[in-house]
Amino acid sequence: MPRLNSYHLSPDLWPADAAPRVLLAGPEARHLLGVLRAKPGDILRLFDGQGRWGLFRLVAVSGKDKAELVAQSLELEPRPASGLVLALGWNKSSRRDWLLEKAVELDALGLLFWQAERSQGEPPASAKGSWREKCVQAAKQCGSAWLPDLGVVAGGVEGLVRVAAKPDGWYDGCYMLDEGAPVDALPDPASLAAGRNLVVIGPEGGLERREAGRLAQAGFKALSLGPRPLRWETAALYCLGLAHFAARTGRNPGSTCA
Amino acid sequence: MPRLNSYHLSPDLWPADAAPRVLLAGPEARHLLGVLRAKPGDILRLFDGQGRWGLFRLVAVSGKDKAELVAQSLELEPRPASGLVLALGWNKSSRRDWLLEKAVELDALGLLFWQAERSQGEPPASAKGSWREKCVQAAKQCGSAWLPDLGVVAGGVEGLVRVAAKPDGWYDGCYMLDEGAPVDALPDPASLAAGRNLVVIGPEGGLERREAGRLAQAGFKALSLGPRPLRWETAALYCLGLAHFAARTGRNPGSTCA
Numbered sequence: 001m002p003r004l005n006s007y008h009l010s011p012d013l014w015p016a017d018a019a020p021r022v023l024l025a026g027p028e029a030r031h032l033l034g035v036l037r038a039k040p041g042d043i044l045r046l047f048d049g050q051g052r053w054g055l056f057r058l059v060a061v062s063g064k065d066k067a068e069l070v071a072q073s074l075e076l077e078p079r080p081a082s083g084l085v086l087a088l089g090w091n092k093s094s095r096r097d098w099l100l101e102k103a104v105e106l107d108a109l110g111l112l113f114w115q116a117e118r119s120q121g122e123p124p125a126s127a128k129g130s131w132r133e134k135c136v137q138a139a140k141q142c143g144s145a146w147l148p149d150l151g152v153v154a155g156g157v158e159g160l161v162r163v164a165a166k167p168d169g170w171y172d173g174c175y176m177l178d179e180g181a182p183v184d185a186l187p188d189p190a191s192l193a194a195g196r197n198l199v200v201i202g203p204e205g206g207l208e209r210r211e212a213g214r215l216a217q218a219g220f221k222a223l224s225l226g227p228r229p230l231r232w233e234t235a236a237l238y239c240l241g242l243a244h245f246a247a248r249t250g251r252n253p254g255s256t257c258a
Numbered sequence: 259m260p261r262l263n264s265y266h267l268s269p270d271l272w273p274a275d276a277a278p279r280v281l282l283a284g285p286e287a288r289h290l291l292g293v294l295r296a297k298p299g300d301i302l303r304l305f306d307g308q309g310r311w312g313l314f315r316l317v318a319v320s321g322k323d324k325a326e327l328v329a330q331s332l333e334l335e336p337r338p339a340s341g342l343v344l345a346l347g348w349n350k351s352s353r354r355d356w357l358l359e360k361a362v363e364l365d366a367l368g369l370l371f372w373q374a375e376r377s378q379g380e381p382p383a384s385a386k387g388s389w390r391e392k393c394v395q396a397a398k399q400c401g402s403a404w405l406p407d408l409g410v411v412a413g414g415v416e417g418l419v420r421v422a423a424k425p426d427g428w429y430d431g432c433y434m435l436d437e438g439a440p441v442d443a444l445p446d447p448a449s450l451a452a453g454r455n456l457v458v459i460g461p462e463g464g465l466e467r468r469e470a471g472r473l474a475q476a477g478f479k480a481l482s483l484g485p486r487p488l489r490w491e492t493a494a495l496y497c498l499g500l501a502h503f504a505a506r507t508g509r510n511p512g513s514t515c516a
Binding site for chain 1: 360364402444484503
């Protein structure tokens with residue numbers, strides 16, 4: 001069977017088991033009705049980005065952007081117990097969209113953006129709707145039922161230290177990529193894949209010494225990805241790939257934040 | 259010391275040890291003289307993409323795009339004995355440029371493009387100059403002295419089988435990413451990093467069963483990156499990252515093409 005087309009339904013609109021009828025509206029419905037020319041009787045997949053998904057039958061169409069659907073099956077994919085949250089130094093980067101997409105494909109738990117001393121430009125006060133939309137599009141493509149948490153951390157490294165500390169015990173490990181680390185201080189993929197881990201990545205140009213020192217003082221372990229300076233998004237995807245891989249090999253040695 | 263700016267000098271223009279004087283011309287010289295406003299006496303780094311690099315002193319300027327340089331030191335970085343050659347199913351992809359850049363950052367030995375049954379569009383007859391230029395820019399950024407070999411493989415999977423077979427023994431392992439492989443048939447990073455390995459990746463949509471069957475018959479091992487369909491460039495970078503990582507951990511169990 002070819003893969004069913006997926007559509008995103010906001011979590012607050014998700015149907016109760018007892019009354020599994022929903023109205024899909026707006027751009028998702030326009031795509032369904034206008035581009036795919038779906039007809040009553042067609043089956044499609046809806047997901048909410050919070051683990052819920054199901055197969056739905058289109059039962060009625062109203063105008064160009066309202067589709068009434070009845071659930072045929074409702075599923076819940078448990079929240080992943082392990083994965084990476086990347087805290088990325090803000091960049092004026094055309095590659096941010098691309099990284100949002102890859103975070104979904106590779107099961108990142110979250111992407112946080114923070115303003116580093118070498119950041120170019122300033123992040124917005126909070127995650128933008130367009131970032132979430134990019135993640136939704138990626139999840140439709142790869143079939144993930146979960147969207148990464150997106151956020152902006154204020155306060156530079158002090159903000160990161162607060163993120164690492166609270167809620168207490170949420171993170172199993174806290175790391176930073178730092179060009180000051182020994183080049184053989186490579187990440188241990190199994191540790192990255194064991195529990196929830198926070199990985200701080202600087203902006204293009206890396207962390208300032210002061211920033212790395214403050215994070216080290218707060219217990220972040222310094223990691224290297226080798227002698228060559230990798231670009232921001234390369235380093236981020238590299239870490240996601242290692243954790244994704246290790247999560248599938250079954251090694252799970254455990255790791256705790258220093 | 260901040261990193262020196264790097265400029266690419268074509269291998270055929272590389273100076274002999276006995277007469278270490280070169281003329282840098284064209285866009286690279288225009289950038290040096292026009293953007294960086296280099297002056298006689300300044301030191302810069304030249305590399306040829308074939309392992310040779312050196313520090314040079316600018317001794318004379320002629321017009322806007324001719325710079326005469328004298329070598330201060332000439333180095334040779336040996337050709338990497340191991341690494342990946344990725345054979346990528348052709349896509350009409352805006353992400354090709356991006357992948358060329360990542361291949362340099364992560365030390366790919368080569369990128370080949372081939373026309374798969376599900377390819378959209380047709381690759382050119384041979385590697386385009388603009389691809390190489392993209393690699394040069396990436397090497398300037400990350401300081402690599404080697405550029406990956408770029409090529410186009412004609413003849414679909416039969417072409418890939420010929421690439422794998424000749425020159426005899428060049429490849430230590432031959433693999434394909436195949437959604438038909440068991441989801442736990444993950445690559446062994448240490449094997450990817452041991453010697454030269456060819457990894458075939460289909461276009462968006464993957465390999466046709468006939469293509470996967472022909473490659474399996476020729477000894478390519480089928481690999482999976484897990485249950486989720488990853489995008490073309492995600493899969494490619496994932497493999498490059500695993501090999502790059504394993505090459506730095508020192509594990510080297512060896513692997514031969516079946």
